[in-house]
Amino acid sequence: PIRSAAAVAATLGLLAPLPAGAATTTDDTGEVALTMAPGNQGIVTPGEQVVITLNAANAGDEDLEAGEVTLERGVRRLSTEAALDTWLDTGVAPGSFVEIAASDIDPVASQAETALTLAIEDTDTGTDDLAAGVYPIRATYRSGEQEHVAESVLVSPQAAGTAGVGVIVPITAGALTTGLIGAGTLSDLTGPDGSLSAQLDAVSGTSAILAVDPAIAASIRALGSSAPDDAVDWLDRLLALPNDRFALQFGDADLATQVGAGVTTPLQMTSFAPYLDPADFTVAASGEQSPTPAPSVTLPTVDELLDIGATHDDLYWPATGTAGAEVAATLGGAATVVVPDSVVTTESAVARATADDASLLVYDAEMSAALQEASETSAPVDRSAQLAALTAHAMLSAHSGALLVTVDRVDGRSAEALRDAILAVAGLPSRFAVDLDALLATDPTPVSLESVPADPERVAALTGYLDAAADLEHIATVLDDPALLLSNERATQLQLLGNAWLSSPEEWTDAATAHQRRVDAWSDGVALVPGQDISLYGSNATLPFTVRNDLPWPATVTLTVVPNDARLVVQESTTVVIGAEQTSRVEVPVEALIGSGVSSIDLQLRTPNGRNLGDGQTYAVSVEAEWETPTMVALSVLVTALLVLGIVRTVRRHRRGEVRSDGRSR
Structure with missing residues (x-):
């Protein structure tokens, strides 16, 4: 009953x-x-x-x-x-x-x-x-x-529609150790049960402001005709959504770490050369001018690869709890930084603010945390209870004007849970949904920001990568296109700075350390293989040397050889192309103008533009050229003696044969 x-x-x-x-x-x-x-x-x-x-x-x-x-x-x-x-x-x-x-x-x-x-x-x-x-x-x-x-x-509730509310929702792919997402992973993420599909299912038909990682779009487009059908459909679906949006940094990289490492302009992608296979962008030519017209290849530009249909290009959204006065001061002059009200010092709650010269959008940290928790809660009853509490908080909030909240980055949540969290914001009493233009048009309130130091371990890792940049730029000149190495390295760095790693610090430490080892190896990726001193028998010979290439691309280098004795004549410059991750033998002609003796040669490996690769090497050369003349004389005498002996033996055999024949005839 x-x-x-x-x-x-x-x-x-x-x-x-x-x-x-x-x-x-x-x-x-x-x-x-x-x-x-x-x-x-x-x-x-x-x-x-x-x-x-x-x-x-x-x-x-x-x-x-x-x-x-x-x-x-x-x-x-x-x-x-x-x-x-x-x-x-x-x-x-x-x-x-x-x-x-x-x-x-x-x-x-x-x-x-x-x-x-x-x-x-x-x-x-x-x-x-x-x-x-x-x-x-x-x-x-x-x-x-x-x-x-x-x-x-x-x-x-009070009377409906008295103030606006906006909700920022991330579209991200999770923690990655590779610059772009591979085809197999994309298939999983954008398939019917994939995380990226769930995110689009959640935001579709809502007023959510999308913060999109452009690395996802670049990963799909960089595959060209090899891109999985599900991934292509997913990207088309993203671009068709009417939602207001802005691009996160590539890989959703941690902005606070970059500022902590002294970066004044966030790191950017300038090339995707190592990820583009011309075969995936080949278009069959048509026309009557030739019976077999040559196919054409047009590779996408950086801007085309990164396009996410952004409606605003001047926003930065650091991960919650990572950014404060330092990030705003560095980035807020030329763009707007999205920060939580937990770092804002002000007498009243505001959604639009300025701190000195920094432009800010301020979100309610407590309500955003509640939304994030609800978006991770799988049990519907528990989620409904959390959202009822959120509604009550919004009702009692000090925000009398516009309100901004976020549903922060979380990997693996369900479409249903995320969608419920987003719709809860749209259903807040006395609120109506607004977009970025409306929020940015609000008169800003001057505020001050608290300091939030960057994570020292992450700063140290990025500093190590940046310190290695000069060596990588130097070694990259051995490639036909230096961007093959440099853009690969930049993309991987940004992915390792991704905010998705913040929830897995131990795994991140392992990944960051492994990458530093690779950077160190690539910085010394092309070099001479140490050899032994040389013994030269004869006045003319070819000296073999070995060059290694640990890079995953072919390298072009020049080996210079300088003798320390005028009586040694060598080919001073030899250019060689070494296959990817291979060693190659370089042969250098040499002529000795001395009969015998000890000299030396200096070797140096150089880039095509003439800069040294690693330290030079010196080899002692022991010349034994005089052995040739006596040896040739001895060989001539031996051959002559053998010929004479052969003739004598032939004549004697012939005479014996005649004597025996005459004896039988008698």
């Missing part, structure tokens, strides 16, 4: 883990959890039923007896966010409570849960003429001698 309610439904299913939420209460043994969530984010409307969902989970070994649930509403409003937090955390609220509904609840088996939904008439809840505000509600579940209580809120 149910009292003071229009309808009730109960379902029984397997126990699912219940993450902590604003309306979840667990007993002292941790075996019974009661969760309560009002529908419609807790917002009540006169003339409409109030829907309350309860979930009783029994993680114990004993079944719970059939019981009863009683719902009560506080008669006094919660007037501040502090009072709201106290109520949700401790169950303490001012004033008395009145019962609004009660219902029987079925037994709950061990390791199972029961969900109960109550649809209560507004006249029973007292919400038919409730004054605007946030009201506490609680559910008491009694089973045998056990009693469990859960708290939540109902929100009676």
Whole structure:
């Protein structure tokens, strides 16, 4: 039976883990959890039923007896966010409570849960003429001698549409160690069950402001005709969305780390040469001028690869908790930096601000954290409870003007959970959705920002990469296109700076260390292989030397050989092309103008533009050229003697044969 309610439904299913939420209460043994969530984010409307969902989970070994649930509403409003937090955390609220509904609840088996939904008439809840505000509600579940209580809120809104609200949502691919996303990974991410597909499913049809990692678009376009169909469809779908948007830095790279390492302009991609295969961009030619016209190849430009359909190109959004005064001072002069209000010092809550010369958009950190938690919560009842609490916070917030919130970067959340979080923002009472233009058009409020030091370990890693830049630029000149190495390195650096790594510090340390080893190896990627001193037998010979190329691209180098004795004549310059990740033999002709003796030669490997590659090497040359003349004389005498001996033996055999023939004829 149910009292003071229009309808009730109960379902029984397997126990699912219940993450902590604003309306979840667990007993002292941790075996019974009661969760309560009002529908419609807790917002009540006169003339409409109030829907309350309860979930009783029994993680114990004993079944719970059939019981009863009683719902009560506080008669006094919660007037501040502090009072709201106290109520949700401790169950303490001012004033008395009145019962609004009660219902029987079925037994709950061990390791199972029961969900109960109550649809209560507004006249029973007292919400038919409730004054605007946030009201506490609680559910008491009694089973045998056990009693469990859960708290939540109902929100009676003010007049609708009095101030704007914007929500920024990231579109990112997660932590990567490669400059671009490979075809196989793209297939997984953009397939029906992929993370990127879930993100587009979540934002489609919402007013979310999209912050898109352009590395995703570049990865798809760089594959040309080899791009997976799902990835191409995903990119088309992204570009077709009408949502306001801006580009994150490539790889969603950590801006605070760059500023901490002394970078004044965020690192950019200037080439994608190592990722573009002309065969993927070959277009068959047509025309009557030739029976077999040559195909044409047009490679995409950097801007074409990175295009995400941005409506604004001058925004930076550092990861929450990483950026403060330092980042704003460095980047905010030429662009707008998006920062949390937790680093802003001001007497009133604002969404648009300036700090000295820095342009800022300021988001509510507490509400954004609640949205992020809700977007990660898989259980619908828990998520609804969290969003009801968020709505109450927004109702009590000091933001009387425009409000900006974010649903920060998280990998692997479901489309349903993310979409619920986004729609909750659009459904906030007394708010209407606004875009970036509206937020940026708001008169800015002067504020000051707190200092937020960058992570020293990440700064040290980036500093190491930057310190190696000169060596990499030098070694890159051995390539036909130096951008093959330099842009590959830049793309990988930015991916390793990606904010997705912030939640996995140990894995990031391993990846960053491995990359530093590769940078060190590439800085010495082409060099002479040390050899041994040389013994030269003869006045003319060819000296062999070995050059290694550890780079994944062919390298062109010049070997110079300088003798330290005028009586040694060598080919002073020899150019050779060494295959990718190979060693090559370089042969240098030499002529000795001395009969014998010891001299030396100096070797130096150089780039095509004449700069040294590594240290030079010196080899001692021991010349034994005089052995040739006596050896040739001895060989001539030996050959002559053998010829004479052969002739003599032939004549003697012939004479013996004649004598024997004459004897027989007698």
